[in-house]
Amino acid sequence: MSYPYPGGGYPGQGMPQPGFPNPNPPFPNAAPGYPQGPATMPMPGAPPSQALYGGPAGYDQMPAPPGGPGLPYSPQPPLGFQTMVDDAATVAMAATAFRGGAGSVAMPTPQPPGPAPYPSAGGGAPPYPVVGGGTSAPPYPQAPPPAGGSFRSAPPPTQPHPQMPSAPGSQRRPPPQAPTAPGGHRTAPAQGTPQSATSSTSQTRHKYGTLREHQPFDPHADGQTLRNAMRGVGTDEKAIIDIMAHRSSEQRQNIILQYKTMYGKDLIANLRSDCGGRFGQVIEYLCMTPARLDAYLIRNAIKGLGTDEKVLIEILSTRTNQELAEIRMAYNSDYNKNLEQDIIDDTSGHFQRLMVSLAQGNRSESTTVDMAQAQREAKELYDAGEKKWGTDESKFNAILVQRSPAQLRATFDEYSRLCKYTMEQSIKREMSGDLEKGMLAIVKSARDTPAYFAERLYKSMKGLGTDDDTLIRVVVTRCEVDMQLIKQAFQANYKQTLGRFIAGDTSGDYQKILLALIGGKD
Structure with a gap:
């Protein structure tokens, strides 16, 4: 790359500065047409001498534009100091704006000769536009004013860098924030803790149930209580009833998980080994989710020789579309079989068509x-x-x-x-x-769905003997859904409370847990 001054230097090194003597002799080998001047570096932004705009024709002789002095460079000058400073300042200013005002650029601000391009009343730094309206001081410090007076004023005091808002399409995006709950408090990530909220489906499910969520709920303490109830000789059935018959399905699942986390053992297997008979059957049903329990009941009704049609009828004709969809998924997941195909294989005729139609879960x-x-x-x-x-x-x-x-x-x-x-x-x-x-x-x-189940319960206990499978199935599957309404229908239709009817047909821990699930004798 060649420069206007042979032998090195930048353009403008030979230009005299106003107010300074010229102690240096001219360059000995200066090319014709180039001015002779000092070798000292000019102050950035200092107005050049008027001598540059007069004299014989040459690089420094450019016609002055209308309304202002001529420029000390050609329309396409060689690379020089002033051009480098201008470009560096422009890049620094663009980078600062792109970063949203982060950081500062310690570089003097070059100024063109002539009047200030951003005049401000009373001097001071020119205002810069701010996103969203208004003006602000430049986001980097300015050079001190040169001696002899200048249009520049003293640098403004340091101000915090403005934060650029993240408008659509912006290069700068704000960091993701945690979701905000009503009231302005951020919600914690969902975890299996006692404070975990239940879904709206669960709240609807418990609306008319006699078994509701227990508060305060501590799965760690409940798991420890169940562990102590099954340790050593004998079993504390009362402690088991106090927990299993007074916790919602979601809470019981949380206890099962916490139990395995604390002790590395399966709570369902431990309860099965310590709780036998009909009491153990109730406990085992309570350890399942509603969908898995229904899938388990249907599977037992159709596997092996014969089919328990009353179980198929009761479940498929009383469950909602959503519940039927969950049952189909649980059936396939737990038994690796298709519910519809198993129904077809175990039934026939118009009854088969009715059961297949109900299993679709497509009722309005x-x-x-x-x-x-x-x-x-x-x-x-x-x-x-x-x-x-x-x-x-x-x-x-x-x-x-x-x-x-x-x-x-x-x-x-x-x-x-x-x-x-x-x-x-x-x-x-x-x-x-x-x-x-x-x-x-x-x-x-x-x-009347509650009246239908009230009839099912009444028929399971009337006369000699008790249909314990039906009694347990209805009590466990409806205690969190509509057992309050079932009790009302039972008393209205049969002139006796459901609790007293159960107490007359059952005994022991089996009786206690059934009464706990339906809310007592009355």
């Missing part, structure tokens, strides 16, 4: 009633049954499985107006066997 859950549809479908059911010789079971299947409980109740009322029989009476007249039981379960559950 709307609470809106279409009276025109209710009247039309009541007529279709009447034509498919009482009006004709024989029965069109597929018509009953299509309507009873698809419609919401609210819509079915309206249809049943319209049916009673068309026919001298109720829907239940017509089903008993037109159907038989497991199909009849399945259709009746749908109708009764649609009319």
